[in-house]
Amino acid sequence: MTSVPSRPARPSGRVNVCLGERSYSIHIGPGAADSLKLTDYVHGKRLLIVTNETVGPLYLDAIGRWFPGVEVDSVVLPDGERYKNLEGLDIIFSHLLKGGHDRKTTLVALGGGVIGDMTGFAAASYQRGVPFIQIPTSLLAQVDSSVGGKTGVNHTLGKNMIGAFYQPRVVIVDTDTLDTLPEREFRAGLAEIIKYGLIADLRFFDWLEAHLDDILQRDEEALTYAIQRSCQIKAEIVAADETEQGRRAILNFGHTFGHAIETFLHYRQWVHGEAISAGMLMALRLSVTGGTISPAEVNRIKSVFERCGLPTQPPAHMEADDFKRLMLRDKKALDGQMRLVTLQSLGNARVDTQFGETHLNAVLSEACGDSPSLNVAP
Amino acid sequence: MTSVPSRPARPSGRVNVCLGERSYSIHIGPGAADSLKLTDYVHGKRLLIVTNETVGPLYLDAIGRWFPGVEVDSVVLPDGERYKNLEGLDIIFSHLLKGGHDRKTTLVALGGGVIGDMTGFAAASYQRGVPFIQIPTSLLAQVDSSVGGKTGVNHTLGKNMIGAFYQPRVVIVDTDTLDTLPEREFRAGLAEIIKYGLIADLRFFDWLEAHLDDILQRDEEALTYAIQRSCQIKAEIVAADETEQGRRAILNFGHTFGHAIETFLHYRQWVHGEAISAGMLMALRLSVTGGTISPAEVNRIKSVFERCGLPTQPPAHMEADDFKRLMLRDKKALDGQMRLVTLQSLGNARVDTQFGETHLNAVLSEACGDSPSLNVAP
Numbered sequence: 141m142t143s144v145p146s147r148p149a150r151p152s153g154r155v156n157v158c159l160g161e162r163s164y165s166i167h168i169g170p171g172a173a174d175s176l177k178l179t180d181y182v183h184g185k186r187l188l189i190v191t192n193e194t195v196g197p198l199y200l201d202a203i204g205r206w207f208p209g210v211e212v213d214s215v216v217l218p219d220g221e222r223y224k225n226l227e228g229l230d231i232i233f234s235h236l237l238k239g240g241h242d243r244k245t246t247l248v249a250l251g252g253g254v255i256g257d258m259t260g261f262a263a264a265s266y267q268r269g270v271p272f273i274q275i276p277t278s279l280l281a282q283v284d285s286s287v288g289g290k291t292g293v294n295h296t297l298g299k300n301m302i303g304a305f306y307q308p309r310v311v312i313v314d315t316d317t318l319d320t321l322p323e324r325e326f327r328a329g330l331a332e333i334i335k336y337g338l339i340a341d342l343r344f345f346d347w348l349e350a351h352l353d354d355i356l357q358r359d360e361e362a363l364t365y366a367i368q369r370s371c372q373i374k375a376e377i378v379a380a381d382e383t384e385q386g387r388r389a390i391l392n393f394g395h396t397f398g399h400a401i402e403t404f405l406h407y408r409q410w411v412h413g414e415a416i417s418a419g420m421l422m423a424l425r426l427s428v429t430g431g432t433i434s435p436a437e438v439n440r441i442k443s444v445f446e447r448c449g450l451p452t453q454p455p456a457h458m459e460a461d462d463f464k465r466l467m468l469r470d471k472k473a474l475d476g477q478m479r480l481v482t483l484q485s486l487g488n489a490r491v492d493t494q495f496g497e498t499h500l501n502a503v504l505s506e507a508c509g510d511s512p513s514l515n516v517a518p
Numbered sequence: 519m520t521s522v523p524s525r526p527a528r529p530s531g532r533v534n535v536c537l538g539e540r541s542y543s544i545h546i547g548p549g550a551a552d553s554l555k556l557t558d559y560v561h562g563k564r565l566l567i568v569t570n571e572t573v574g575p576l577y578l579d580a581i582g583r584w585f586p587g588v589e590v591d592s593v594v595l596p597d598g599e600r601y602k603n604l605e606g607l608d609i610i611f612s613h614l615l616k617g618g619h620d621r622k623t624t625l626v627a628l629g630g631g632v633i634g635d636m637t638g639f640a641a642a643s644y645q646r647g648v649p650f651i652q653i654p655t656s657l658l659a660q661v662d663s664s665v666g667g668k669t670g671v672n673h674t675l676g677k678n679m680i681g682a683f684y685q686p687r688v689v690i691v692d693t694d695t696l697d698t699l700p701e702r703e704f705r706a707g708l709a710e711i712i713k714y715g716l717i718a719d720l721r722f723f724d725w726l727e728a729h730l731d732d733i734l735q736r737d738e739e740a741l742t743y744a745i746q747r748s749c750q751i752k753a754e755i756v757a758a759d760e761t762e763q764g765r766r767a768i769l770n771f772g773h774t775f776g777h778a779i780e781t782f783l784h785y786r787q788w789v790h791g792e793a794i795s796a797g798m799l800m801a802l803r804l805s806v807t808g809g810t811i812s813p814a815e816v817n818r819i820k821s822v823f824e825r826c827g828l829p830t831q832p833p834a835h836m837e838a839d840d841f842k843r844l845m846l847r848d849k850k851a852l853d854g855q856m857r858l859v860t861l862q863s864l865g866n867a868r869v870d871t872q873f874g875e876t877h878l879n880a881v882l883s884e885a886c887g888d889s890p891s892l893n894v895a896p
Contacts, residue, residue, distance in 0.1 A: 226604050230673075237675035240847065265643075268670060268681045269761070292646060295608075297615035303646045304682065383647070469618065 151361045153368030157287055157375045159307060159382055166286055166311040166371050169364045173312045178206050181309040183271045184244030186211040190232055190259040191250040192219040195277050198320055203250055203275060213239050217255070221407040224254045224293050226302065232262040243267045249308075252278035252325075253285045253412065257303070260291030264306035274308040277317040279329025280413055283336070283370035286311045288378040288391075294407070298469055299399050305383050313371075315363050328413025330355065330448045333366050335420060336373040338441065339393045342487030344369050352447055390489040393481040394420030397454075400466035404458050410451070417450035422507050427482040429499035430492070437486055453507060460504035529739045531746030535665055535753045537685060537760055544664055544689040544749050547742045551690045556584050559687040561649045562622030564589040568610055568637040569628040570597040573655050576698050581628055581653060591617050595633070599785040602632045603671050604680065610640040621645045627686075630656035630703075631663045631790065635681070638669030642684035652686040655695040657707025658791055661714070661748035664689045666756040666769075672785065676847055677777050683761050691749075693741050706791025708733065708826045711744050713798060714751040716819065717771045720865030722747050727822055734826070768867040771859040772798030775832075778844035782836050788829070795828035800885050805860040807877035808870070815864055831885060838882035 152169035167176060187210055191200055196216045204212040215235040217223060236245065247270060249259035256274055263272035276282045292303015318326065337345025347369075348355070354362040374391065381388035398419030401410060421442060427433040442452050454463075467478060480500075482492040530547035545554060565588055569578055574594045582590040593613040595601060614623065625648060627637035634652055641650035654660045670681015696704065715723025725747075726733070732740040752769065759766035776797030779788060799820060805811040820830050832841075845856060858878075860870040 226608055230604055233673055233680055234675065237673055237679060237847070261643075265639075265670075265680045265682060267679060268668065268683055290646065292643075295611055295615055297612065301615060301645060302611055302643045304643060305646055469615070 151364040153364050155287075155368060155371040155375050157307070158379045159289075162289070162307040162382075164308055164310055166313060166375075168282075168313040168315065168368050168371065170314065170316045170360050172314045173206050176310075176312070178273070178310070178312070179208065179210055181271070181273055182207060182210050182246045184242070184246065186213065186241060186244075187246040187248055187273075188232075188236060188239070188241060189214040189248040189250050190217065190255060190262070191215075192217045192252075192255055194219040195251040195255070199250060199277065199317060203248070213241070217258070219254075221254055221294070221402075221412070224258055225295070226293060229258055229262055229265075229293055232258065233266060236262075236266055241266075241270075243270060245270050246309075247272040248275060249273070250275045250277065251281070252276065253281040256281050256285040257291050257300070258293060260285075260289070260306050260308065261293060261303050264291055264304040269306070271309050272306075274311040275317075276311070276313060278321055279318060279326055279367075280332055282313045282315075282367050283329065283374070284332045286313060287371050287374040288388075289382070299402060299407070313367055315360055315367065318358060318363065324449075325411065325413075326358070327356075327448045327450060328411045328417075331413035331417040331420070331445070331450055333370050334441075334444060334448075335391075335393055335416070336370045338420065338483065338486065339390050339481070339489035340373045340377065340487060341369070342485075344373070345487060349444055352444065356448070386491070389479065389491045390481050393483075393489050394423045396467050396478075396480055397422040397463065400463050401454055401458065403466050403469075404462050405455065410455070414451050417445050417448075418452060418454050418507075421445065421452045422454070422503055423480065423482055425503045425506065426480065426492075426495055426499060429502060430482060430495060432482065432484050433486070441486075456509070458508060460501065460508045463504050463508070529742040531742050533665075533746060533749040533753050535685070536757045537667075540667070540685040540760075542686055542688055544691060544753075546660075546691040546693065546746050546749065548692065548694045548738050550692045551584050554688075554690070556651070556688070556690070557586065557588055559649070559651055560585060560588050560624045562620070562624065564591065564619060564622075565624040565626055565651075566610075566614060566617070566619060567592040567626040567628050568595065568633060568640070569593075570595045570630075570633055572597040573629040573633070577628060577655065577695060581626070591619070595636070597632075599632055599672070599780075599790070602636055603673065607636055607640055607643075607671055610636065611644060614640075614644055619644075619648075621648060623648050624687075625650040626653060627651070628653045628655065629659070630654065631659040634659050634663040635669050635678070636671060638663075638667070638684050638686065639671060639681050642669055642682040647684070649687050650684075652689040653695075654689070654691060656699055657696060657704055657745075658710055659707075660691045660693075660745050661707065661752070662710045664691060665749050665752040666766075667760070677780060677785070691745055693738055693745065696736060696741065702827075703789065703791075704736070705734075705826045705828060706789045706795075709791035709795040709798070709823070709828055711748050712819075712822060712826075713769075713771055713794070714748045716798065716861065716864065717768050717859070717867035718751045718755065718865060719747070720863075722751070723865060730822065730825055764869070767857065767869045768859050771861075771867050772801045774845050774856075774858055775800040775841065778841050779832055779836065781844050781847075782840050783833065788833070792829050795823050795826075796830060796832050796885075799823065799830045800832070800881055801858065801860055803881045803884065804858065804870075804873055804877060807880060808860060808873060810863060811861050834887075836886060838879065838886045841882050841886070 150170050155166040247263040249256045276286045289305045289307040291306050292300045295301040394416045398416035401415040424438045484490050528548050533544040625641040627634045654664045667683045667685040669684050670678045673679040729740050772794045776794035779793040802816045862868050
């Protein structure tokens with residue numbers, strides 16, 4: 141079993157995301173920016189920090205001081221996934237243009253996944269591309285959108301339908317910013333961390349299970365390690381398949397189900413981590429019908445999610461037909477063929493087009509309460 | 519002097535745009551698609567043709583037949599530069615999503631530069647990138663946006679401010695489509711063709727001057743050659759500098775002035791080719807103040823523009839201050855430093871930051887009628 145490395149003054153970690161000329165580093169830990177000269181990553185003499193009305197008041201001034209000698213501008217967006225659309229993006233573009241920002245400006249994303257996705261796509265598109273720096277402040281963003289360059293916005297007809305693959309110059313994961321993260325958001329972030337163990341590293345899942353109490357108490361050493369290992373796993377998968385032609389899709393474990401839930405709820409009520417938590421349980425049950433995972437293993441994982449206070453069933457009023465309609469529209473479908481990620485074994489995911497419609501129907505019916513059970517207690 | 523190659527049954531030309539794994543070919547001439555198997559460029563089993571209400575009724579059915587065995591969908595946008603914005607783009611996205619188009623769909627741009635730019639950016643952004651094919655139907659689009667992968671939309675605060683570098687899989691320049699192009703649009707396209715001679719190939723400019731009557735009569739052989747040579751020149755410049763870090767900027771000869779005119783007129787009244795025509799004359803007069811071009815050379819070029827019926831002065835009610843305000847906002851400015859393209863000699867352009875503010879002021883004042891003359895007859 142992997143254990144946390146012996147305690148230094150303050151824990152720190154670094155992950156290199158290897159993508160040729162688009163390579164960059166993620167610096168992780170409390171005060172992760174302290175030892176860095178961040179102005180090296182600023183292209184011109186100006187930058188625009190994009191943040192939201194929740195994170196901005198907490199960190200905007202402090203982050204501005206990370207860039208001495210640079211003219212720091214900022215724009216504060218409303219907080220929430222429902223502003224992650226073309227209109228929200230236009231607020232950033234208008235601010236850039238009114239402020240006279242040219243092609244040598246640098247964008248800084250200060251906030252959670254929504255801010256990161258929007259700022260990244262704004263950077264990809266503003267004058268056909270300006271550099272950007274990511275400072276993710278939610279646990280989810282730190283382990284998910286900080287790696288891999290997926291940027292974009294939602295459309296009323298589907299999540300993340302408009303965007304670009306665009307890599308940041310550097311990512312700063314200052315775990316001190318987690319001090320102000322609401323408990324519900326923190327636990328939602330854990331869903332993605334658990335995902336990395338399930339899809340690619342059983343030993344990491346074992347470690348998480350063993351250290352879950354430390355993590356839930358936000359112990360900075362355990363957190364730094366959990367974030368670093370998550371970013372490492374994602375970086376390895378992304379480096380092998382930057383634009384998701386094949387294996388990168390395993391990162392979507394639980395996400396096709398989860399996106400259906402989010403779309404059904406119009407991106408309200410449940411946060412992303414909660415939706416994919418229920419989604420992962422559904423994908424696990426589909427793996428059970430395929431015979432690769434045992435009901436006992438599903439129950440083991442389910443209890444980890446429960447300890448995190450994460451949902452293990454879809455919303456009560458959602459029906460099997462809602463899932464089927466929304467999942468077919470998800471962009472993981474190709475030429476009308478639904479692709480789902482299932483587990484071949486714990487710690488080993490695969491993209492699965494052979495799962496069988498009957499099995500899927502059974503999982504959906506069971507999850508939506510239409511049938512009593514499918515070998516797994518609901 | 520280069521002459522048109524001896525006449526085959528029907529003239530045809532081909533230009534290879536060499537950009538590594540993003541390389542593609544441009545096929546030029548009357549019936550240019552006849553000898554091609556275009557379905558080879560379609561990624562999945564479906565495509566969406568994006569066109570406008572002017573071009574669609576003329577060519578949509580015929581173009582659809584170029585893709586046997588493929589499910590052809592289409593969306594018809596309103597015609598005009600003023601629809602080239604995020605809202606116009608959203609019409610394409612909504613159509614794609616409502617029609618259930620997935621990541622394996624292919625987009626086809628059927629129309630002029632506006633359709634090409636919007637469709638290209640829609641292809642770059644839809645589900646973070648799907649393939650696209652360009653079928654430019656205006657002379658301007660055939661020699662300009664068909665090479666180089668600049669895609670994007672306008673913002674109310676500036677032209678082409680939002681976009682991506684994104685290359686098509688293949689470009690079909692069927693010169694038969696020029697039969698229906700209005701005379702004013704045709705002549706505006708000539709402005710860009712003349713530009714290629716001025717910035718990079720004096721012999722081509724000589725040839726254009728000698729064959730201008732044939733071209734104005736839309737002789738298919740002269741046109742095929744003029745388009746091919748224009749695409750070749752642009753392809754060579756783009757291959758050396760895909761994302762415009764340096765030399766590619768010479769393609770903007772006359773454009774910083776021209777964009778100021780277009781922005782001033784809110785993209786109405788003057789078409790792009792007319793604006794850059796007046797803009798090129800201003801850039802030539804700036805070259806005269808720098809001592810690299812003689813007044814006689816400017817007059818020679820001016821008379822070619824006049825034979826084409828293109829404007830050689832900015833709009834009468836535009837003032838020098840309007841230019842300065844709008845040009846500084848143009849994205850060719852870097853860190854507040856204005857960069858303009860001037861000619862070192864006929865057929866040889868350079869990016870110029872040393873032109874001198876006094877010289878620029880003199881050119882602006884003279885062009886806007888504030889001062890009587892600047893060695894060149896107005």
